[in-house]
Amino acid sequence: MYTMIVDIMTLSAMCIGLCFSLIPILRFHEKSDGAEGYILVTTIFLPLLYSLLSVSKLTLNSIHLYFLLAILVYVYNGKNLGRLYFLLSSLVIISYLSMLQKSVSIDLIMYALLNGSLTYLTTWIIGFFQVKKVIRGFFSLTSMWLFEMIFGLINPNIGPQTTSGYFIDIISAILVLIAVHYFDRYLDKKQEIINELTWQANNDELTQFYNLYRLHKNFDSEQFNQKMLAIAIIDLDYFKAVNDRYGHNMGNQVLIIFSKHIHQYLAEKISRENFDLYRYGGEEFVVTIRSIGNADMDSLFEGLQSCVNAITINKLNEVLSFSGGIAYFGNHEKDPLMTFEFADKLLYLAKKAGRKQTCIESQ
Structure with missing residues (x-):
């Protein structure tokens, strides 16, 4: 039990730290058009996802929550970035496993791509419901747990396959979602302050027009x-x-x-x-x-x-x-x-x- 608690705290703390690094950067970065923008957001994402894969594999002996970052970006930052990150997650998972095993079977590649496609499709469908972001995030993460369980049973290399592994996944993801939800509200309040200060700096107080x-x-x-x-x-x-x-x-x-x-x-x-x-x-x-x-x-x-x-x-x-x-x-x-x-x-x-x-x- 003690080991499981430590594993949950390790995984959730790592994921919360990665989300707290990724979400505000994507939210406040200067958006660029064309290839420059995609290179920027890709460069930001790849090392964070690699950290999640390597730490969870080395520490917990399995790859956990590997689509969590893509889901949270999709829900809290925007669909375009989230869509890109789902694709990148599948490719990075395949690349990471190929480094560990020196070769990757076609079946493993198909499992990883299918897992990413199904998780993205479910997240995309949930996005049509007019509910709060935290609720959409919860149901998207639920689909991720389901597919991780299925593909982990088929191939242990791409997900947990034990009851304790599923439990660690679920509790850690819930803790991460709660933390990101309140962090997003904090960023909203900061954005309101920034917008107000920006407006005051650029507009005449009396007429409301530019100054x-x-x-x-x-x-x-x-x-x-x-x-x-x-x-x-x-x-x-x-x-x-x-x-x-x-x-x-x-x-x-x-x-x-x-x-x-x-x-x-x-x-x-x-x-x-x-x-x-x-x-x-x-x-x-x-x-x-x-x-x-x-x-x-x-x-x-x-x-x-x-x-x-x-x-x-x-x-x-x-x-x-x-x-x-x-x-x-x-x-x-x-x-x-x-x-x-x-x-x-x-x-x-x-x-x-x-x-x-x-x-x-x-x-």
Whole structure:
């Protein structure tokens, strides 16, 4: 009995350690497209699976829970990675046994592949049920125990074949699943904190749109700059006078409504994916424009001016308007800062010319 308890603690502790290493890496790693991404996740997985096989074989004299990592990745990280790991698990099992035995029979290869296919198929079917991940994980692990028992009886080299071996498998897998379940909840809470901090760092607290930090971060992104067409800087006319006359709360309300009208108008005219809106200063906003489709820049911002003029706010008598400056990215060596500085100069000219207008650079 004491030996069995030690074996359970050894196997479960090892599997929990491997899962705690694998799951957060896969969850938080920078996802890459194509071959690079598959090479990365394969490189992470292979040594961990080899550790499970070798330690369980050397310590417990049998290969235990060899599809456990693939199941938990499928359930807690995603189907694509899990599917890949089921395939890798079968191949690694065959390779590992070939190193131990110097040669592997066709029957053993077929058993390993069939075991992996059946366990994957059961896990895939269970995935269609709208239940909690821990429940899906439990039923997937149950199928793994069943197939390990069957194939262990057929060929002792690919699974436990004793009552004590099955008991060690079941208890260890349950302990691992419980640990992974609570670890996943812990990661969810950490992710929520990260998301909240990221949002606060990138968004203006008042208007909820992007802030100056996000603007400069995007300026440093080559992918972002490749898609940029123009930069517009929009300044709410006579905002200081409104703020002084009606108070800070009214001023904030005006800024919020003003920014939302800008966003809504542009989303309707050129679609949401073609621009981003940032709060740059007290009453200044920056619009980075990727495309205006068939629209004309002059007409687009004339329409925006009319939209802003039509804004009505309770207890506010003034008619809102804005001054704007627009510079084209391609005219300034595709340098976002140079484009931004030129748009700022055009904004100054619009203000100097009497406000309520937009100065647009020739493309």
